[in-house]
Amino acid sequence: MISAQRSVKITGTGSYAPRKSLSNDDLAKFVDTSDEWIFARTGIKERRIADEEETASAMGTSAARVALAEADLAPESVDVIVVATMTPDMLFPSTACLIQNDLGIAGAVCLDVEAACSGFLYAMEVATGLLQTGRYRNALVVGTEKLSSILDWEDRSTCVLFGDGAGAAVLSSDSSDGATVIDFKLGADGSKSDVLSMPGGGSSIPATQDSLAARQHFLKMRGREVFKLAVKVMGQVALDILEQNDIRPDQLSCVVPHQANMRIIDSISSRLGIPIERFFLNLDKYGNTSAASIPIALDEAARSGRLKSGDTVLLVAFGAGLTWGASLVKW
Ligand code: COA
Numbered sequence: 001m002i003s004a005q006r007s008v009k010i011t012g013t014g015s016y017a018p019r020k021s022l023s024n025d026d027l028a029k030f031v032d033t034s035d036e037w038i039f040a041r042t043g044i045k046e047r048r049i050a051d052e053e054e055t056a057s058a059m060g061t062s063a064a065r066v067a068l069a070e071a072d073l074a075p076e077s078v079d080v081i082v083v084a085t086m087t088p089d090m091l092f093p094s095t096a097c098l099i100q101n102d103l104g105i106a107g108a109v110c111l112d113v114e115a116a117c118s119g120f121l122y123a124m125e126v127a128t129g130l131l132q133t134g135r136y137r138n139a140l141v142v143g144t145e146k147l148s149s150i151l152d153w154e155d156r157s158t159c160v161l162f163g164d165g166a167g168a169a170v171l172s173s174d175s176s177d178g179a180t181v182i183d184f185k186l187g188a189d190g191s192k193s194d195v196l197s198m199p200g201g202g203s204s205i206p207a208t209q210d211s212l213a214a215r216q217h218f219l220k221m222r223g224r225e226v227f228k229l230a231v232k233v234m235g236q237v238a239l240d241i242l243e244q245n246d247i248r249p250d251q252l253s254c255v256v257p258h259q260a261n262m263r264i265i266d267s268i269s270s271r272l273g274i275p276i277e278r279f280f281l282n283l284d285k286y287g288n289t290s291a292a293s294i295p296i297a298l299d300e301a302a303r304s305g306r307l308k309s310g311d312t313v314l315l316v317a318f319g320a321g322l323t324w325g326a327s328l329v330k331w
Contacts, residue, residue, distance in 0.1 A: 009178030014066025043262025047163025047287035060144035084119025117319025119291030167295025259283035
């Protein structure tokens, strides 16, 4: 549990969705799929697709500006920027440095965290830990993804699932206002790294004519295996964090899950015994936006009035790695 001496608050949230929307029917015009198949298997109706200017850093900066305005914090007061992404603008420098530059500030600690769809919760825990040292006061945590840039648009088993977007939160250790971060529980199992990955583009398979011809610079997934693992580990990490904090599932006012697939979320709802109405859902509009999924959903939940002062909120995610994570927040 987070020490009460230096409590960390979420003082603002923000999000950004690219303008262009791609519906299931639009997809069916160029891959062999249908709205019926996609909606029945996933709950997704449409997703946003970034244009050339909407890079991961540009979308992250837009979400960050909204969160900073909500927190009433000047960009110069940000001491730490942690960005969760698996689609950075480039391998280096970090997307956090690019966002820092876009915000027109200098000096803050900047780093990227790569934990795929669990990335935002990983980034939140890293930022919280840094704030708790007492050396920093305000952190900007961003989840941003341009997944359209790594999707194989000829592979119907993956390209229908994902979308682009960004979300952000301002975390502060010197504010009396805001939602209190209660706890985190993160984990990973690298032995399952091959179920969901992008093999090319790193140092083991750099870009060559052969790697391009073998389509190794696209996201690859063994969907059924990922599905089973997601149900298992997301349910478990949710139960673990509740037990760790002596909170019963029925005491949760809202669950903000990683928005990957409605059937995964339904099975977690059954496992926790929490009615689906208490889950905040927006995957019909955005699909799976990986590290951006939780902060976009959190921002929309907050703005729509779903989160009320005093509510206990569970954030829970799962992603490539495998990675998983949960966080409890007192709104
Ligand atoms: N449109 C139409 N048919 C499709 C299709 C699509 N977009 N994608 C796959 N199919 C077909 C397959 O080719 C297969 O056909 P076949 O029976 O003739 O071989 C059939 O549908 C069933 O495929 P399968 O992969 O077994 O489907 P599924 O029920 O497992 O559903 C997923 C596929 C991807 C929706 C599901 O496995 C899933 O959601 N997995 C988790 C993915 C995820 O959330 N990843 C991110 C984690 S962070």
